[in-house]
Amino acid sequence: MSAVIIDGKAFAARVRAEVAAHVARLAKENDLQPGLAVVLVGSDPASEVYVKSKGKMTVEVGMHSVEHRLPADTPEAELLALIAALNVDKKIHGILVQLPLPGHLDSDLVINAIDPAKDVDGFHISNVGLLGTGQKSMVPCTPLGCLMMLRDHHGSLSGMNAVVVGRSNIVGKPMAQLLLGDSCTVTIAHSRTKDLAAVCRGADILVAAVGRAEMITGEYVKPGATVIDVGINRVERDGKMRLVGDVAFESCAVVAGAITPVPGGVGPMTIACLLANTLTACCRANGLAEPSGLTA
Ligand code: NAP
Numbered sequence: 668m669s670a671v672i673i674d675g676k677a678f679a680a681r682v683r684a685e686v687a688a689h690v691a692r693l694a695k696e697n698d699l700q701p702g703l704a705v706v707l708v709g710s711d712p713a714s715e716v717y718v719k720s721k722g723k724m725t726v727e728v729g730m731h732s733v734e735h736r737l738p739a740d741t742p743e744a745e746l747l748a749l750i751a752a753l754n755v756d757k758k759i760h761g762i763l764v765q766l767p768l769p770g771h772l773d774s775d776l777v778i779n780a781i782d783p784a785k786d787v788d789g790f791h792i793s794n795v796g797l798l799g800t801g802q803k804s805m806v807p808c809t810p811l812g813c814l815m816m817l818r819d820h821h822g823s824l825s826g827m828n829a830v831v832v833g834r835s836n837i838v839g840k841p842m843a844q845l846l847l848g849d850s851c852t853v854t855i856a857h858s859r860t861k862d863l864a865a866v867c868r869g870a871d872i873l874v875a876a877v878g879r880a881e882m883i884t885g886e887y888v889k890p891g892a893t894v895i896d897v898g899i900n901r902v903e904r905d906g907k908m909r910l911v912g913d914v915a916f917e918s919c920a921v922v923a924g925a926i927t928p929v930p931g932g933v934g935p936m937t938i939a940c941l942l943a944n945t946l947t948a949c950c951r952a953n954g955l956a957e958p959s960g961l962t963a
Contacts, residue, residue, distance in 0.1 A: 670894075670923040673816050679935035682815070682961070683728055686942045689958050690729040693949065701949035702731035703761040703787065703941070704753050708746060708772065709739035714765045721763070721938055728942050731758055739769045746772060747780050754782040760952055761787035761945035766837075784952060787944040790837065798844050798963075805944055806963045810842035812936025813874060813895050814849070814963060820893060820925055825850040830867050832856045832883065832913075833876030838897055842874055845963055863887070881915040891924035897933050 693699040703725050707718045718734060725732035735749060746764075753762045762785045768774050778786070783793040789807035797804030817824055829851040833839035843855045856866050867873055867887035875883045876897035888894060898913025912929030920926050927933055943961040950957040 670920040671820075671925040672920075673820055673893075673895075673925050673927045673932065675812070675816060675927055675932040676930075676935045678816055678819065679812075679939035682936070682939035682943060683724065685958070685961065686939070686946050687728040689946055689961075693946075693955075694729070697953065697955065699949060699953060700729070700731050700758075701761070701945050702733065702756075702759045703763065703945045704733040704735065704756075704759045706735045706737065706746070706749065706753075706762070706764045708737045708741050708765070709769045711767065714767075718765055721941060724938050724942060725945070730942065730945060733759065740771075741769075743772050743776070746777060750777065750780045754780075754785065759785065760949035761785055761941075763788050763941065785948055787941055787948055788837075789841065789944070795836070795841075798841060798848075801848060804963075805948065806845065806940075807837060807841045808940035808944060809838050809876075809897060809933060809937045810845050811940040811944070811963060812933055813842060813897065814845045815940070815960075816927065816933075816936060817846075817872060817893065817895065818849070823849075824872070827851045827871040828854075828869055829872040829874065830854045830856055830870035831874045831876065832860075832863070832867065833874075833878070833897070835876065838876040842876065842897075846872065846874075848963060875913040877913040879913055880911050881913070883914045883919065885915070885918040885922045888919050888922040890922055892922075894919050894923045894926040895933065896927050896929050898929065899934060 722732050753759050762781050778790045783791045786805050789805040794804040829846040831839050831843045834855050834857045843853045847853045864887045868889050872893050874895045880900035880902050896912035896914040900911050910930050947957045947962050
């Protein structure tokens, strides 16, 4: 193996420590405490785990944390009423509705009911538009975490060829916008892309957000490229359930210059960026300068 391992777990711990220091400063200098409300509808096991860990880390950095757990059959009007109440709650600066929502709820309608200034997931149509036009926005947490690691590893990304495999609204598209914002030449690949391996081999930066276990092998990687693995897939290996990425780690690490592992890469950065976004939202809501280096 020749690639440098980009340690997302350690990076995320540094980001959380930085956020905690700002939270302490806001309390001391401005008598303010950033607050995050997480709304979970139903009891999807993976969502339960995410929500629990978000709440724990929110408290650890000194923020106000609120969890709303609603039954799976919650009527849409009830969920919208909760969001309306959180939108005007002065103690809450960030609102996150855990996805996926049960089938009877219209996710777009629900997400677009969140005040864009409190939309710490960055999924509201206003934030999508602001990001796309290069204006100040709330940036989706997972792509923001990837961008932070790339900036940290490379310094400037200007002029690099980036290929993002995946075009979802939550990862692929915003990732591509962020890389474009940092002056990369960006290609977005997807399930209809012809000769995907050849497209990927043109990448100095290869971001895999596909949702297919270990699909990206060494043949897809240009020697020396930086590989960011967004994927989280649970697979059975030797009778045990294991977490693997969209990247075949061993095979890619021989060719790549740098690579994120799974677990311990992009995953921990996502929650760290959620906390960073909540801090940023709190500063903006109160007309304070936002901390540098914690958003795009
Ligand atoms: P998604 O909505 O299912 O999108 C997957 C994308 O991959 C689609 O654009 C799809 O193309 C493309 N794709 C599927 N099969 C392909 C193939 N054979 N060749 C090329 N492209 C292919 O997934 P997502 O929500 O973006 O998530 C992607 C992965 O990231 C998942 O493993 C997810 O668990 C993980 N994730 C991790 C975090 C984190 O915190 N680390 C956060 C979010 C997601 P089409 O559009 O053509 O169908």
